[in-house]
Amino acid sequence: MKRNVLIIGAGGVAQVTAHKCAQNNDLLGDLHIASRTKAKCDQIIESVREKASLKVDGVFKAHSLDAMDTAAVADLIHQTGVQIVINVGSPFVNMTVLEACLETGTAYMDTAIHEDPAKICETPPWYGNYEWKRREACAEKKVTAILGIGFDPGVVNAYAKLAIDDYVNEPSSIDIVDINAGDHGRWFSTNFDPEINFREFTGTVYSWQQGAWQTNKMFEIGKEWDLPVVGTQKAYMTGHDEVHSLATNYPNADVRFWMGFGDHYINVFTVLNNLGLLSEQPVKTAEGLEVVPLKLVKAVLPDPSSLAPDYVGKTCIGTLVKGKTEGQDAEVFIYNVADHKDAYNEVGSQGISYTAGVPPVAAAMLIADGTWDVGTMKNVEELDPKPFLNILNRIGLPTFIKDANGERPLTF
Amino acid sequence: MKRNVLIIGAGGVAQVTAHKCAQNNDLLGDLHIASRTKAKCDQIIESVREKASLKVDGVFKAHSLDAMDTAAVADLIHQTGVQIVINVGSPFVNMTVLEACLETGTAYMDTAIHEDPAKICETPPWYGNYEWKRREACAEKKVTAILGIGFDPGVVNAYAKLAIDDYVNEPSSIDIVDINAGDHGRWFSTNFDPEINFREFTGTVYSWQQGAWQTNKMFEIGKEWDLPVVGTQKAYMTGHDEVHSLATNYPNADVRFWMGFGDHYINVFTVLNNLGLLSEQPVKTAEGLEVVPLKLVKAVLPDPSSLAPDYVGKTCIGTLVKGKTEGQDAEVFIYNVADHKDAYNEVGSQGISYTAGVPPVAAAMLIADGTWDVGTMKNVEELDPKPFLNILNRIGLPTFIKDANGERPLTF
Known part of the structure; x- marks a missing residue:
């Protein structure tokens, strides 16, 4: 049982995470939010108060923090007494924040791979460059660290695990498809x-196919997808975090990530x-001037x-797994559809921030009640997906499935 | 009779001007070139020596100069004993250099309108904002100042004057068309x-039509032109210096400028x-960081x-004048075709720099021999075009005409 949460970051995703934590503060306890610019944290708390998001009376405090400074992060953890850190700040701060969690025995989560500001697209698997080097330290200190627990990476990894556990036992391919059919x-x-x-797209596109890392250029490989709700959409093979853990955990499957882009964005x-x-x-x-x-x-x-x-409009993000089950061909697409306007009405953010900011709160709730407090470092597909997806069903990101039996919601 | 020339600037146009001055140093006398970075001037002189461009043995010296500093420019004029300044530096320095010429009684030329770095596209006529405010001072001090004596503005203004003098006495329209059909x-x-x-294109597109300034946006009005040598080309109405003096001198004619752009540039x-x-x-x-x-x-x-x-490839730049002569409809296109590769072989620059850098040297020769040493400020269409175009015929920018009698070279 862990309580009291520190959110690091104050952008659009942090705003969603803050609202969702507030909506579940009976379980999560005291809430804190910290970023370089405290005023941004104050604004987020103000928005939480305006929408009366706090489920029960409780603490929600803003702090100024340089998250590149491990000692400062550790100090804030001690000072606030938090046992769970949700890092939704810039991906440049992951390692300094994780280090502070290791020092203080605090549970850690992030939503994107660690990046060095001076480097674009390091060698695969990306997690091997920074995160997984701290895996032993996490195990030794019994620190729960959940990597990449946004939507993609994050929920789509849980979808992959669920698909392989229950529908396609011998996967030959795992394709993550991310379509934003909204209009800003x-x-x-x-x-x-x-x-x-942009940093996601200026480097090499890595995919795992035929048991090896393959390289392409951005926008080199495009494909039309026929998806629920959003219809036919063109998506391009893109480098993305979850490919790097899924390929390690399911080396016999091809693992690819596809992101939808309009011609205007590409131009x-x-x-x-x-x-x-x-x-x-x-x-x-x-x-x-430099x-x-x-x-x-x-x-x-x-x-x-x-x-x-x-x-306005909707997103559709999901995981398509193909392969065999008991010798028969099998195929399943597990997905979520989110609505930009609904997200704005609920938490004041657009749908992309919403899909990224809600999942770490579900994970925090599972760490709080012990279900996912595993005392070591995990990627999401290494955890039981069902309790996680059940909470998401309840708190705003319901799961659907499309297979030979049609499209339907999934509950457990 | 004036002798000894100071070139201000050390870019691609200055390189052409330097070579052409050198090729005519028997008439022009000592040559000097000055810019903020003296090393660039040294390189240009080195290129002049490599190509043995100096017609007769003579002085060609490089200087470091902050052309925004009138006193420094005046000092250099005194120190070098030049009587003619060709300003092919940035358009931000026109007024400080002109001021130094006024102080020292030196002939002045530039190839583009004066600009304030902090302002884009001031009110028309553009020359009225800075240059023409010094016209009286030039007349009082008997300083010859020739404004905009590149190709466009410059040669195209002379083409307009020639067309109206000899072919279309009552002009109803003057269209300058600038096509670069080259490939870099x-x-x-x-x-x-x-x-x-880019500063040329981010502001309002001013044209003079139906006796008034008209405003459009860039790329709003496009038109296909069928031109000698370069064929059919799409050009867009563009704001440009020469519209502002020609409209003042020929207020009864519509005056427009058209520049060719490919779809890729526009995108x-x-x-x-x-x-x-x-x-x-x-x-x-x-x-x-600002x-x-x-x-x-x-x-x-x-x-x-x-x-x-x-x-490689060619440019075609010319002036189309339509109207009446002795009551009859008349139309004439006077133009030049330049070749990028020929320009490079002769002076080490591409064709756009060549067409801009040669005309001020022809003008310097006419100031040197007294023909254009008018002792006041002039735009090019206010001077006799024939001696000017005759020199250009000889030094690399021959004039052609297309009218009811076909296409042919023009000599006088």
């Missing part, structure tokens, strides 16, 4: 931090990328959290 | 300083412009002078 009404915007968004990306404007390496202007192009691009683009009020 | 082989590049290039421009990356106004990154987006875009794009070795 801007000429161009990314749906989350532009710096992180803007291609122009910026070909001109060198998505580079993480500084260039010098004629006046001698500028990282990607950071300027981030500065001129809309703040993704500003999109929420006008965002 | 890069994914994207501007043909001259990206900062100046890249549209993406950069819509995202705010062509702005001259600083933005602040999340890290607190950056002028346009200056970063300049830094990531190819240096236009690097394009020359691979540039």
Whole structure:
């Protein structure tokens, strides 16, 4: 039994996580939120109070924190008495926060792979470069660390585990498909931090096929998918975190990630990328100023959290597993459909933030009640998916299945 | 009779001007070249020596100069004893250099309208904002100042004057058409300083039609033109310097400027412009760094002078005048065709720099021999075009005409 939660980060995802923690504070206990800019945390708490999200009277405090500073994170953990840290800050802070959790014996979660700001797309499997090097330390200190517990990675890993446990025992392929069929009404915007968004696509596209890492370029391989609710959508093979753990856990299956992109996004990306404007390496202007192009691009683009009020339409994200069960061909697509406007009405954020920010709260609830408090480091497909998906069914991200028997909700 | 020339600037156009001055140093006398970075001037002089461009033995010296500093420019004029200044530096320095010429009684030329770095596209007529305010001072001090004596503005103004003098006495329209049908082989590049290039297109498109200034957006009005040598080409109505003087001198004619753009250029421009990356106004990154987006875009794009070795194809730039002569409908297109590879072989620059850099040398020769040493400020259409076009026929930019009698070279 663990109680009291520290949320690190104050962007769109953190806002969702904050609301969802508040809605379940009877189980989670005291709530704290910390980021470099305390004012952003104050705003989030203000929004939680406006929507009366706290289920029971309780603590929700804002803190200023440099999450790159392990000692500062450990101090805050001691000072607040939290036993669970949900890290939804920048992926540059994962290792410093995890280190603080190891020092203090606190449960840790994040939603994206650790990144070094100066490097794009390291060698696969990505988790092997930073996270898994701390696995033994977690086991030794009995620290629960759940990696990549957003929607994708996260819920889609649980979908894969469920599909293989119950529907396709011998998987030959695992395809994650992520379609955002929403419309934010801007000429161009990314749906989350532009710096992180573009960094996903400027490197090599790694997939696991025929038992080995394969490399492609972004937008090299596209495919039309016919999906529930959102219909026929074109998606492109993309490098993504969950490929790197699923390929390690299911090495006999091909593992690929597909993300939907419209022609307009691809065109803007291609122009910026070909001109060198998505580079993480500084260039010098004629006046001698050193500028990282990607950071300027981030500065001129809309703040993704500003999109929420006008965002309409739905997302469909799921896991398609094909293979055999008892010698027979089998295929199952397990998925969720989220609505941007519903997310805004409930927690003041758009659907992309919603799908990423709710799952770590479900995981925190499972750590709080002991179900997932496993005392070591895990990727999501290494945990029992059913209690997790059951909570998500209840708190806003219901699971559906499509197979030979049609489409239907899944409960356990 | 004036002698000894100071070239200000050390870009691609300055390189052409330097070679052409050298090829005519028997008339022009001592040559000097100055820019902020003396090393660039040294390189240009080295290139002049490599190609043995100096017609007769003579002086060619490099200098370091901050051309925004009028006193420094005046000092250099005194020190070198020049009587003619060819300003082919950034358009931000026009007024400080002109002021130094006024102080020292030196003839002045430039190739583009003066610009304030912090302002895009001021009110029409553009020359009225800075240049023409110094017209009286030039007349009082008997200083010859020839404005906009590149190709466009410059030669095209002379074409307009010639067309109206000799072929279309009552002009109803003057259309300048600028087509670059060359290929530089890069994914994207501007043909001259990206900062100046993009600044031309981010503001209002001013044209003079039906006796008044009309406003349009860039790429709003496009038209296919069937031109000599380069064939059918799409060009778009664009704001450009010469519209502002020709409209003042020929207020009864519609005056428009058309520049050729491929779909690829338009797409890249549209993406950069819509995202705010062509702005001259600083933005602040999340890290607190103030950056002028346009200056970063300049830094990531190819240096236009690097394009020359691979540039192939031709340019066609000319003036189409329609109207009446002795009561009869009349129409004439006066134009030049330049070849990128020929330009590179002769002076080490591509064709766009060549067409801009040669005309001020022809004008310098006419100031040197007294023909154009008018002792006041003039736009090019206010001067006798024939001696000017005759020199250009001889030094690399021959004039052609297309009218009811067909296409043919023009000599006088």
